[in-house]
Amino acid sequence: MMDASLLLRLFLGTLLPSALLPLLIAVGLRYGMGEQLWAHAGLHALVEALVGFMGLFVAVVIKLLHRNQQVNGRLLWLCAGLVLSIPLMALHTAPGSDENVVIWLYALATLLGGGVSAGMLLGEQWHSQPRLPYAALLIALGLMGWAMFFPEHIPDMGQWSQLSDLAVGMNLIGALGFVLAWFALISGHVVSGRRAPLLLGNFSLLMASAAIIFLLADTWDSRWWFYHFLRLAALALLLSYFFALYLKDFRVLRENDARFQALVESIHAGVYRTQVTLERRLVYASAQMHQVAGLSMQQCQEGGVSLKSLVVPEDWPHVQEALEWSIKTHVPYEMQYRINHPQRGEMWVSDRGRIIKDHQGQPCWFDGALLNIHEARETEQQLLLAKQVVQTASEAIVITNHKNQIMDVNPAYERITGFMRHEVLGRNPKITQSGRHDASFYATMWKHLVGEGHWSGEIWDRRRNGEIFPKWLAISAIRNRQGVISHFVGVFNDISRQKSTEQQLERLVFYDPLTQLPNRVLFRDRLIHEVGVAERSNKLMSLLLVDLDRFKIINDTLGHGVGDELLLQVSKRLIASVRKSDTVARLGGDEFAIILPGMERAEDAAHVAETIINQLQVPFSIEENELFVGASIGIAVHGQDGDDYDSLTMNADAAMFKAKESGKGTYKFFTPDMNIQNAKRLVMEAELRRAVDNQELMLHYQPKVDAESRQIVGMEALVRWVHPTRGVIPPGEFIPLAEETGLIVPLGELVLTRACAQVKQWWDMGLPQVQVAVNLSPRQFQEPNLIEKVSEILRKTGFPATGLELEITESIAMHDVDNTIETVKKLKDLGVRISIDDFGTGYSSLSYLKKFPLHALKIDQSFVRDLGGDDDGASIISSIISMAKAMALGVVAEGVETAQQMEFLRGQECQQVQGFFLSKPLPPSDFLALLERQQETGCAVTDVMGGKAIT
Ligand SMILES: Nc1nc2c(ncn2[C@@H]2O[C@@H]3COP(=O)(O)O[C@H]4[C@@H](O)[C@H](n5cnc6c(=O)[nH]c(N)nc65)O[C@@H]4COP(=O)(O)O[C@H]3[C@H]2O)c(=O)[nH]1
Known part of the structure; x- marks a missing residue:
């Protein structure tokens, strides 16, 4: 609805003045200028020129605005109306035009101007x-x-004064056309807004009015001027409208431009426009390009710099490619590349832009925005790197927020805990708690973590499968810029393998690998510890050293497998014999130590020792063998027998040695005189060394007699130590010491050489050529050059190998059977005979025995001694004899002391006998006499059978 007040205001403000003013001018001119024709003609030409100029100007403006799509297409009809009418109107001022032509031009201009302008009412398709x-x-x-x-x-x-009908008609039609155009204009379809339709409508009304007044006018009269000025006013209205429109557009443009500038300068990006030519020269660059690309302010303002010169050469092809692609596809581009910033060096930028086309649709510019992303990209790279580090780290990493909710975990976390990332996100890390640590542990941890910013330590956790494992955990608190804790980062390692290695190492260092008992190192530690405890308390502490009595024989004869099993079983019995607080340790070989702390009386240690001895006397059953071992125990009590590790162990050792000495299967408390005995042993060792060098050793010979013929068929060489002050020392007292110290090797060589030399001498004297038997100790037998030594001695002494018999013990035979068989074979190859001494005391396996190229078995004297007693010596002897017969071996019975024993052995068809009943071991001179007697009488021991020994 048309606003009435607006209509009134427009009427009063526009239409009225634009009609009144021409009227007043016209009247003024008529009466002011009178009949001065020259003045009228000049003014008329001026008015028409103004009308013509304004009309054409407005026509051009409408056309241009339409091309820029700033005005409605209907206005083209108004434009065409002006183009048609204005030149025609202007033409009538040409000098010399006659009246008919002038009226014609006027009427035609009015007709065509109004008629064509009315085209604004036409339908859509005409716009x-x-x-x-x-x-x-x-x-x-x-x-x-x-x-x-x-x-x-x-x-x-x-x-x-008298227009033709045609002239009147054309003017009226033209006026009607302007009236119709007025309808079109005020309808709001041609121009929009409140004032514009009425303003333009006024133009049309004035034009229509001018056409009507034209019909009433006469040359130079006031009506004549009136319609001229009406048209001038009409066109002035039109011009003012389009001028205002232009001004408005210009202002808007300027405002837009200012706004655009402000906007462009306010953003961080450098905005640019470049040519589409290959150089991509800048035609516009915002001031930010100074910051982003390092362009000078002058370069920003003037442009001309090529984009190519800004970009790092390696990146330019990539930039070109993106721009070309955008030209081709018209799709906006977005890329990242490096530019050479004159001050800051290579900088990463992000470039987003699009192709701009001209009005013909041809690409003409690139408009883009360049953003410095160097820091962001560096940060991104660092983040990427950090992420990769986290992802590939072998340590588990868990990140939580300040509420301790898991925000992220890495693959190592998944691998170690078994929990997948999606399962733990948002949860509390305590899902892996093992329950091994109490609340106070975690409270301390958190206190330290929050206070110090970090915590590290060993912690036990639970895997998804329930398995508990140790880990080394380091947690750091991350604070934000305000210093408030925002995150926690936990890094941990599964240290179960390391732990078990540590434990294994600890076991290796501190425990005996066979029995798993503490070894000497840990024993020492514990003993020192218990000494300290005993000193602080009123309790006694005792140390027991336990040595197994027959272990060596068992180990040598039945092998290490049996030996190891025996030690295992012994260790179990020892543990079973003491309290849990006591320490049972294996010091090596068959030696064990027991620490008994917290005892009231020393006798308590004796009870424990008795228990142990009783326990170890019970036979052990290993691999179908029933094995008997006893134990010798030495006891030292803290305080009275020593107050430190060294004195206690030394004294317990001395006591143990004494226990062994005084018959096995017993215990001894340490007494001070034991140390004296120890000292004696040391002295003896030195003296024995000297004795070997100083020829203090001499040999006695004990005859072996044929049980039937009673003739001496052999002899055993037995060493004696003729001590300068102590007199003759029997071998039982120094052979073990020699064996222990290694002196047995030179000693054994000496004995063998002496025996061979002596018997060779007797043989050379023509005396009966009986064989001599020499004892070989285990240590001698294991000498790698034994064969060479024996053959060298035989060679040196010139004694035939067939005259020599070497006695080895059962334990030697059964130790390392294959090598022993080899050595025995080599000895046999030399011609030397081998017999097994003390037979029956060891654990000889018959099947092995068969493999040895033996000559004879010597029945141990303990069985002979048992004859006539309760023990079953007789049956053992007869078994040995029949076994030897079966294996085609000779048999010698040792230790024959009585006629009864002699009788028994003869009855059992024992071939040879040896013993005090026949003869004690004799010095060479006595044995020589015996041999001579046998040579003379044919039998050296005839009288013996009468019950009297030879010597
Ligand atoms: N009670 C009793 N004893 C009798 C009787 N008949 C012989 N004997 C003793 O029995 C031991 C026999 O020697 P053995 O079994 O080889 O036992 C020997 C032997 O193992 C070792 N031995 C002696 N001389 C040597 C040697 O030159 N080298 C090595 N390696 N060991 C030797 O010392 C051990 C002890 O030698 P001896 O004291 O000489 O003791 C000798 C001998 O005097 C008897 O009727 N009644």
């Missing part, structure tokens, strides 16, 4: 005809040409 103004121009030119060159063909238009 936006860009060629319409040109067509109008052509028609106008044609009509002008007609009027100018063929005035005679112009219809009769009458005179100013």
